[in-house]
Amino acid sequence: MVTDFNLKTFLSIVLIFLLALAVLSAGQVEEESLTLATTTSIEDSGLLEEFLPVFEERTGYDVDVIAVGTGQALETGRRGDADVLLVHAPDLEKEFVEEGYGTDRYFIMSNDFVIVGPSDDPAGLMDLETTKEAMITIKEEGEAEELTFTSRGDGSGTHFQEQQLWKVAEIELEKVESGNWYQSLGQGMGPTLITSNEMQAYTLTDRGSFVSMRDELPNLAEIFAGPEELDNPYSILPVNPDKYDVDYDGAMEFAEFFQEEKTQEMIGDFGIEEYGEPLFLPGLL
Amino acid sequence: MHTLIQGFREAIKLLISLDPELLQIISVSFRVTGTALFVSVLIGVPLGTVLGLVDFPGKKIITALLYTGMGLPPVVVGLFVFIMFSASGPFGSLGWLFTTRSIVVAQTILALPLVTSFVMTSVLSIDIALIRQMKSLGTSRKQLLWTVIKEARLGAVVAMAAGYGAVISEVGAVMLVGGNIAGKTRVLTTAIMLETRQGRFGFALALGIILLLIAFITNMIMMKFQHREIK
Known part of the structure; x- marks a missing residue:
């Protein structure tokens, strides 16, 4: 076996790396x-x-x-x-x-936030007036295993808004998040809507995302919208x-x-x- | 099933129409992955050869690090590169974040351990008797090294294919450090992610098929270089 591994070899490797980086740097033109x-x-x-x-x-x-x-x-x-x-x-x-x-x-x-869910609205949110009623109903029906709620769960504006809504209804976030009916997805709006569509779940979305994707979401309908807490x-x-x-x-x-x-x-x-x-x-x- | 068929149809349509946006995305993918692979080979082949031939203190640790590197989670590499090139990071002044350069760096970090260890393994498998014989015949060190690289060619091609496959199909790191900017840092994988996110499964699938096609063709070309070994 060859045994004389030396500093020179190592240095030349580093040199090659630096050269390659230099070549790369020269390749791109800056524009405003x-x-x-x-x-x-x-x-x-x-x-x-x-x-x-x-x-x-x-x-x-x-x-x-x-x-x-x-x-x-x-x-x-x-x-x-x-x-x-x-x-x-x-x-x-x-x-x-x-x-x-x-x-x-x-x-x-x-635009505004809307709660979307299965078209037949098993939780009966459609007839409710206030955001508080809607959130309480979601929690109660969820605990009664009548519905699933999907949350963005990704620290996004929509996720933050959802947390505010639970606060409006004076419901502790921890109680919601520990529920079996509450699915925190950790994904963007598109994937969350697609998942909700597959799971026949309720979710909070901005109207723009929902409207522009409606063709891909045959199982979902607009269920609850209107109150000013849902402004976006x-x-x-x-x-x-x-x-x-x-x-x-x-x-x-x-x-x-x-x-x-x-x-x-x-x-x-x-x-x-x-x-x-x-x-x-x-x-x- | 319907979506699958739609995906294939869409893929064929896209390819035939030579959609300029698609060509742009493909060209960025190629440029970035090609550069990353080039850099990885430039460093990985000599490094792997040395590791395969030479004994030195600490070699075990380096080898273990190398094997660990083969399993690096791309998102973690992406995050690391992001922080390095972020405006508030150590190399922020270079302005590389959200350009193809930061993607190349991330992909090189991912491909390098693969390339290096494949080369090392194939060098290790070379007949020692051959080297002894050459040495006793007074062959120069340069020539000796060249012979070793030639003998390890199969391994080098496998190494390139593995590195190439790992980076062209990678999405997490590329999304993070490149930012998926239309016309600049959008590559096939991030475009697939964008389309999927918007629920356009058919189009996303079409892009996926194109990605596989490209990988297949590239591997065929690489195999040309080792045609003598694979029968």
Whole structure:
């Protein structure tokens, strides 16, 4: 056997690695791009596909969209890995701004949350008036093994909203989460709806995701909607340029674009043609 | 069943129409995985050869680390790379996060242990008598190394195929560090995930079929290099 393994061999290996990295680095051209961290519900609705080209053409920016859960989107901003956020979790957003990670919140639009479930509504939620009644009924019927409830369980805006609703009904979260009828999936809105459709379960969803996926969800129907606790406001948050080297000007242009009257009108029309109803309500009209 | 048939139909339609978005996704997949594999081979083949030939203190530990590396959970690798290249991480100033470069780094970390250990195993299986004989005939060390690499060619190809298969089909790390940005870091696996998430199973399946097809063709090409061994 050859036995003289030496430092030279090792160094040359390291050198090759560094060279390879250098080759890689040379391969990519930098362009002016704005990184937007947003939620999967926004990306899955198709809203950005329609609006970003308009914005890009006007400003010359190239927008990179990272679609993750709201929790992860805020964390991406907190680490300075995005220039601007488009999310829907008012309390978490306020915290984000108060901590100095975001400069401000610009409310641009909303849709609402709906509780969807099996079309025959075995829990009888359809006739209820208040969110409190609805949540109490879900818990009671769940414990009576009449229904299954699926939760996003992924720290997203929708998951956070669901937790607020249990609070509104004065139900302790622990009691719910320990129930056999309560399934915490830890997944995005799409997979959660698909799972609920397969399990014939109730779940909380934003209207946009549900409407845009309705064709794939034959077993689910809109069961409960309306009260103001179910409002779902979306805001744009530029990441603070004092904290990180982010493109604040681009972020502000992005926020301004979505507040313009023309864009707001487009938001109101978005989805009507394809789904017969708008997915979002413009916030400033 | 219906969805399956729809998936196959959609796959054929997509391939025939040469959908520009699909071609873009395929090209990013190839570029990224190709680069990661190239880097892995560049480091892994010499490293595996040395590990197979040379005894030195600590070799056992390195080998054990290598075997552990073969089972690295991709998401953990992704998270590690994410933190490294995040703006608030140690290499944040490079601006590599959410670009194909961070994907290459993550995939290299995943493929390197596979490539290295496959090469090492095949070097270990080379006839020692042959090497002794060559040495006694006064062959230079360079030539000796070359012979060893040539003899271990089969292992090297298997190593490449294993590394390639591991990274082209990987989704967790790529999603995390690349961000699945349309036209930039969207690869076949993350596109499949996106389509699945939106309930478009047929289209997702079509992309899956294309992914398998690409892997199959690539493996066929790699086997060309070892045609003498496989009969």
